[in-house]
Amino acid sequence: MSQQPSTGTDHLPGSETELAAEARHFPLGGAAPIDPTVFADRHIGPDSTGLAAILDALGTADLGALADAAVPATIRMTGELDLPPAATEAGALAELRAFAAKNTPMVQMIGMGYHDTLVPGVIQRNVLENPAWYTAYTPYQPEISQGRLEALLNFQTAVADLTGMDIANASMLDEATAAAEAMTLIKRTARSKSQRFVVDADTLPQTVAVIRTRAEPLGIEVLVADLSQGLPVGDFFGLLLSYPGASGAVRDHQELIADAHQREAKVAVATDLLALTLLRAPGEIGADVAVGSSQRFGVPLGFGGPHAGFMAVRSDVQRQLPGRLVGVSHDANGNPAYRLALQTREQHIRREKATSNICTAQVLLAVMASMYAVYHGPEGLTSIATRVHEQATLLAAALRQGGVTIEHESFFDTVRAVVPGRAAAVVAAARAGGINLWQDGDDAVQISVSEATTGDQLAAVMTAFGVIDAGQGTFVGYGSSSIATPRDTPFLTHPVFHAHRSETAMLRYLRRLSDMDLALDRSMIPLGSCTMKLNATTEMQAVTWPEFAGLHPFAPLEDAAGMLELIEQLEAWLVEITGYARVSLQPNAGSQGELSGLLAIRAYHRSRGEEHRTVCLIPASAHGTNAASAVMAGMKVVVVGTAADGADAGNIDMADLRAKIDLHADNLAAIMVTYPSTHGVYEDTITELADLVHAAGGQVYVDGANLNALVGLARPGTFGGDVSHLNLHKTFCIPHGGGGPGVGPVAVREHLAPFLPGHPLADLGVTAPEDGGVGAISAAPWGSASILPISWAYIRMMGADGLRRATLTAVASANYIARRLDEHYPVLYTGASGFVAHECILDLRPITAATGVTVDDVAKRLADYGFHAPTMSFPVAGTLMVEPTESEDLVELDRFCDAMIAIKAEIDRVAAGDWPAQDNPLHNSPHTAAVLAGEWEHPYSRAEAVFPAGVTPAHKYFPPVGRIDGAYGDRNLICSCPAPEAYED
Template structure:
C-alpha cells in the first residue's frame, strides 16, 4: 500500500517549488521540464518522460515517506543477526564514545563538508586531519603520514607501488610475508599484475629469499596473531637495496614496538578500531606513513602547516597541484582516495582517550587474549603462537567446524582457518564473560588464575612516547570534547550553512532520514566476513541497490565493492582488460582519454596497465571526432577503451556521443562512460543504452551519500553482460566470483549503502527524474543570469548547459588583474563556498547548483557574483589598485578589521559586502593562505604549542 504521506519527500529534497520552477523556466525560455529535456539532451539518447523510461529498464518504484522507509529498513535490519564477533582479520568491535557519534558522525556540520580545497573556510576539518596525521605518525614511529586512505588492503597496494616509485632497484619482484591478511594479499595481486610487479609469497621469519627484489611487506601483528621483532629482517632487506613496508595495528603499537622503530620505510593499516564500527566492511580510514625522505612520494592527500596573509598559522592541503592534477598519465596511484569523516572520528577517539587511555585499552585487549590462550593451553588445546597481542590461533585437528558451531551456540563467531585451526580475536568490547563462553565452547574448564596483568615480550615492549601534543591531552572530558568539536565546526563552511556550488562534485542534500539508519547496530555491528545467514538483511539491501542502479543506467550487472569513484574507475578498466585478455587480445592496451577528462581517468588507466593517448577537444569543449578517428586509426589493433565523461566535464550534453561510441566499438574497443555526472542523466538517459559498456557511479554525488570532508564515498561499477564475469571478486566471498579484488571488504563500504537505498526508495521513479531535470533547470537559470557578467564558456547545440556551467574569467583577469582565486576567496566574505576553480579550464569557475537548492539561495549566489563583478569593475577603472582591493584582500577575518586600517576600501565593504543582515555571516577563520610557503616548508604534523601564540 502506498504510504499516505509518500509524496512529501521529493518536495522536501528538491529545493525548487512550483512557483520557483515557473520563474526558472521563464528565464530559461521553456514551458516545462520535459521541454527542457528535449532542448538540452540529444534526441538520440533521450528517454521519454514518466513511467515509460526507467520502468522499462526494470526500475518502477512508487515513493514512500521518511517514516515508511524506516519501517522497510527496520525490516531489513531485523533480518541481520549481530553476534559477538571474534573473527578479527583487520575488523574489530569498538566502543565509540557517544560524544563522537552525536557531534561528528550524526552532525551535518561534519558530514556535509567537502574536500578542503578552500582552506580558509575549512580550518576545522584541516586541524582534525592534522591531528590524524600526527596520531598515525606517532603510533607507527614514522616521520610523516597522509590524511587517510580508503582501507587497509588498498593502503597496502599504495605502499607497494610507492616503494616501486622510490626504489633504485631494477627488480620487479616484491616479497609478501606468508602471514598477511588474505584480503590484503588479494589487493596486492590485483594492483601488481597490470604494473608488471611480480609478487612472491615467503615466510620471512625464516629469513629473506634468494634473488633480487625491490621491496617486502609484512604484517605486525601477523594475520595469525604472532608478534615478531622484524628489525633483523628489515636491516637485511636494506643491506640488499630493498625497501620495507609493514602493516601495523595502531592499538597494538601503543604497547609493542612499532614498525618505524624497527626500520620500516613505509607503514600502512586501518584506524577502524579507533571508534569506527565494522559496518559490514566500511567505510573506515586507512592510513599510510613514511620516512620524511618519502614525503613527496606519499599517495593521497596531505595536510600541511603554512601561514596566512597576516602571518598567522594556517592549514591547507599541501602539494595541492599534485592533488588537483593527479599526475595524470604518469600516475601509479590515484589521489582521490580518502576517508576524511572516519579519519576525524579516529583522531578524536585518540584525543578523547589520550596515550594513557589507549594504552589501557590495549592492555585490556591483550590481557583477554593472554587469558584465553593460557586457559586453552591449560585445558590441553595446542596454541600455535605464544607471543601474541589480540589474536589466539588454536590447533584442533579435525574439529574446527565443531568448535565454531559450539561458539555460535553461545553467541560468538570465531574464524575457521582450516579444518584443523580456529582463530579468535579480542577487542575493546571483549568481556570476561566472552572468554568464559569460549572456554565452554572448547570444552575446557575455566582456570582459576586468570587476570594477571599482560606485558609484551621484553624485546617488543614499546618504550617511546607518543601523542604528547596538547591536542591529545586537552579534551578528556565530554564538556571539553564537545566544545572542541563545536569550535572546529564553526571554522568551516559545510552544506548546513551554505550552498556549495562545486562543479562535478554534486553537493546535494544528505537527508537526515537517509543518514539515521547507518548507526543502527544491525548494520553497524556486522563483520564483513560474518556468515551469510547473519547478513541476510544487508545482502537483500545490496541486491536491491544493484538491481535499481542497473535499471537506472541501462546496464546488466552492478558491483558495489569499489569504495570510491577512483576505485570504480579501476574496477571498470580492469573488467575491460580482463575481457580483452579472455579473447586472446592481450595487445589491446591503449586507452583514449579526452584532454578535458578528470585527472583520475588517466591515473586509473595507468593503474590498469593501459597506455594513455589523449584525444583533443574542439573549441566548444566537445571531443574532436576527427582527432578521435585519427587516433583510432593509428591504434586500432591496440585499442582497449575510451574513457569519456558524460555529460562532458565542460557541463554539456555532447550530441555526437552515439557516433563516438560506434567508432570505438567498430575498432574493437570498449566504451567507458565516467559516471561522475550521472546526476544529469538519471531518468533522462541511460549510458548502458546509448553505447556504454561500463560505467562507475558516484553514490556520494548522484545518490546522496555525504562527502564528509572528502570521504566517505562509494563508486560502484556497472557493466553490460559481456563484462559481468570480470566484475570484482573476493577471496572470502565466493559468491562474487574470481574477478579482480578492488576493496578489502567484499561489498566495500556497506554500512553507508542504506543512505542511497533510502534516497531511491523515498524519491521513487518520478522523483528521481524530476530531481535530474530540476538540477538542469537550476544550472541553466544560473547560466542565463550570470552570462552577461561572467560569460558562460560552453553550451550545447540549443544554447543549453547540463547540470553545471563554466564561467570564463580569463578576459576579465587579463583586463583587470583580478584572478579566479580573488573571486573565489571574495565569495567567502559573502558567505558562500566557491565553485570549482580552474578545472577543467584554467582561469574559470565551474558552477553546479544541484536540485536541493532553493530559488532564494540561487538568487543570493547570483547577487553575490554580480556584486563581485561590480567590485572588479572598480579595480578595472583604477578606483582600487590591483594589489590592494577587497578581492585581493579576501577573505577578511574579524580580527583583521580591528585596529589600524590602511586600505583604500572600507572595513564595512570588507566585512559585509552584501550589507549587514543580508545573509548570516560565516567569518573565515584565517586570511588568504600562502600555499607556496607551505610547500617549501613542508610541516604535516601538529606544530608545537608555541607556534599558535
C-alpha cells in the same frame, strides 16, 4: 568612507531580496504547499512557484520541454524507470527496520583486520551524526576548512607518532589499498631494479588479494613467502611484513628489515594502531613505510567500511606519498594556517604520469579516529590496549591449562588455537553462544579480543573449547604479557592529546572546529563536477543502527541476511537506472570504480586473445583520475583533442577522434568519456563516438561523475557505454564527509560481468584471478557497505518520477544560473541548443586580462559572502565551474547569483581605478573578524570588507584565517601538529 557597489538590486534592510534571504531563517509563509508525504518535494529545493520562475527565465514551459530542448533525442530513454513507487520517509525507515531485523547481531571476535569498538557517544553524535562534519566538502578551499584540516592534522600526528615514522598522510581508502599503494611507492623509490615484491605469508588475505590485483597490470611479480624462516632467495625490490600478523603472531622483524635493506629493498609494515601503544614502533625497527587501518579507533565495523586506512613514511620518500597530506603554512596576516600540501590531487596535474589515481581520502572516518585519540589520549589508549592484551593472555592461559595448543607465544590481541579436526565444532559452539570466531581450515581457530570484549564473553569462548563451563565460575589469573617487542618510547605528546578528556571539553572542541568550516548545512556549495546535494536525515539514520554497524564483513552470510537483501535491491535499481546488466558495489571510491572498469575491459580483451589491445583514448578535458587509472590498469593513454572554436567548441574533436582510432585501431582497448562532458554539455555526438570505437574493436567507458544529469532521462548502458563507474557520494546522496566516505560502484554490460571485482573470502559470482578474472579491488567484499542504506533510501523515497524531476531540476537550476550570470561572466560552453547540462563554466580569463583580478580572488571573496567557491580552474584554467544541484531553492540560487554579480561590480571598481589592483576587497579576501579590530588603512571600508551586498550581519560567517600562502607551505613541509608556541603572536 567609500560606498558599497551597486548591483542593480535594492539591498536595504526590509527590501524584497533581504526578506527572501531572511525567510530561510524566519519563514514568512506564502510558499507553495508541499505534500508532507512526498519526499521528493523535500529533497528538491525549488517549490512549484520557484520552479515556474526558473523555467520562465529559460523560456521553457515545463521540465519536459526543457528535456526536449537540452538533452539530445538520440540518447533519451522512452518510458519511465521500472522502480517501486516512491515510499514516504516513515515507510522507507520501516523497510530499513525490516532489513535490520533480518540481520543477526553477534559478538565479533573474528579479527582479520576488523574489530568491535566502543564509539564514544560524544564522537558519534557530534561527528558521525553531525551535518557540520558529514556535509563538508574536500578542503580545497582551506580558509573555510580549518576545522576539518586541524582534525586531519591530528590524525596525521597520531599515526606518525604511533608508527614511529616521520610523516603520515590524511588517510587512505582502506588497509589493503594502503598496502598496495605502499608497494608502488616502494617500487618508485627503491634502488633495486627487480620486479618482484615479497609479501609475508602471515598477511591478511584481503590485503594479499588487493596487492595482486594492483601488481599484475604493472608487471610486478608478487611472491607470498613464509618470512618467519628468513628472506627468500633471489632479488626483490620490496617487502611487506605484518606486525602483528594475520594469525596474531608478533615477531621481531628488525633483523629481517636490516637484511632486506642490505639487499637494496625497502620494507613496508602492515600494523595495528592500538597494538602500537604496546609494541615497538615500525619506524624504530627500520621500516620505510607503515600501513594499516584506524577502524578500531572508534569507527563501527559496518560490514567492512568505510574505514580510514593510513600510510606513514620516512622523510626521504615524503614527496612520493600518495593521497592527501595536510600541511601547515601561514595566512596573509602571518598566522599559522592549515592547507592541503603539494601532492594533493597530483593525478589531476600529472595525469598519465601520476603515481596514484587516488584523489579522495576517508576524511569523516579519519576525523572520528583522530578524535578517539584526542579523547582518550596516550594514557587512555594504553589502558585500552593493556586490557585487550591482558584478556587475550588470560584466554590463552586458560586454553593451555585446558589442554589446547596455542600456536604463538607472542601476540597482542589474537589467540590462535590448534584443535586438530575440531575447528568447525568449536566455531559452531561459540556461535551458539552468540559469538563469531575465525576458522582457519579444519585444525585452527582464532579468537580476537577487542575493547568491547567482556569477561562473560571470554568465559563463553572457553566453554566452546570445552575448557570450562561458563556457568561454573570464572578462571583465575592473567597470563603474563607475551609481547616480544615492547614499546619504550612516548607517543601523542602534543597538548591536543591531553586537553580534551572530559566530555564537556571534547564537545566544545568539536563545536569550535566545526564552527570554523563552511559546510552544506550553512550554505550552498556550488562545486561543478562534485554534486553537493542534500544528504537527507532520513537517508542517514540507518547508518548507525547496530544491526548494520555491528556486522563483520567475514562473518557467516546468514548474519547479514537483511544487509545482503538491501544490497541486492540497490544493485538491481542501479542496473535499471544505468541500463547495464550488473553492478559491483565493492569499489570504495570513484577512482577505484574507474580502475575496476578498466581492469574489466583489459581482462575481457585478454579472454579473447587480444592482449595487445592496450591503447586507451581519453579526451583532453577528462578528469585527471581517468588517465591515472588507465596507466594503473596497464594501458597506454592517447589524448583526444577538444574542438577549439565554432558551435562545437569545447566538445570532443570528432576529426581528431577518427584519426586516433584509425592510427590505433589494431591496439585500441577503450575510450574513457565523461557524459555529460566535463565542460557541462550534452554532446550530441556520443552515440557516433561509441559506434566508431566499437567498430574498431574497443570498449566505451562512460565516466559516471555527471550521472546526476542523466538519471531518469538517459541510460549510459543503452546509448553506447560498456562500463561506467557511479559516484554514490554525488548522484545518490552519500555525503562527502570532508572528502570521504565515497562509494564508486562499477556497472557493466553482460559481456564484462565475469570480470567484475572478486574477493578471496566471498563468492561474488565472477571469474577467479587464476582464470583471468580481476580479483579484489577493495579490502571488504561489498566495500563501504554500511553507507549503502543512504543510497537505497534515496532511490526508495524518490521513485522514478522523483529521480527524473530531480535531474531536470538540476539542469534547470544550472541553466538559470548561466542565464543570470552570462552578461557578467560569459558562460564558456553550451550545447547545440544553447543550454548547458547540470553545470556551467564561467569564463574569468577576460576579466583577469583586463583587471588583474584572478579566479582565486573571486573564489576567496565568495567566502566573505558566505559561500564556498565553485570548482576553480578545472577543466579550464582561469574559470569557475558551477553546479547548483536540484536541492537548492530559488532563494539560495538568487543569493549566489547576487553575490557573484556584486563581486563583478567590485571588479568593475578595480578596473575603474577606484581601488588599487593590490589593495581591494578581492585581493585581500577573505577577511577575518580579527582584521576588523586592527588598524584600517585600506581604501574600502570595514563594512565593505565583511558585510558586502546581501550579507546579513546577524548570520555572517567569518573565515578563521586570511588568504593562505600555499607556496610557503610547499617549501616548508610541516605535516604534524605544530608546537603551541607556533600560535603565539
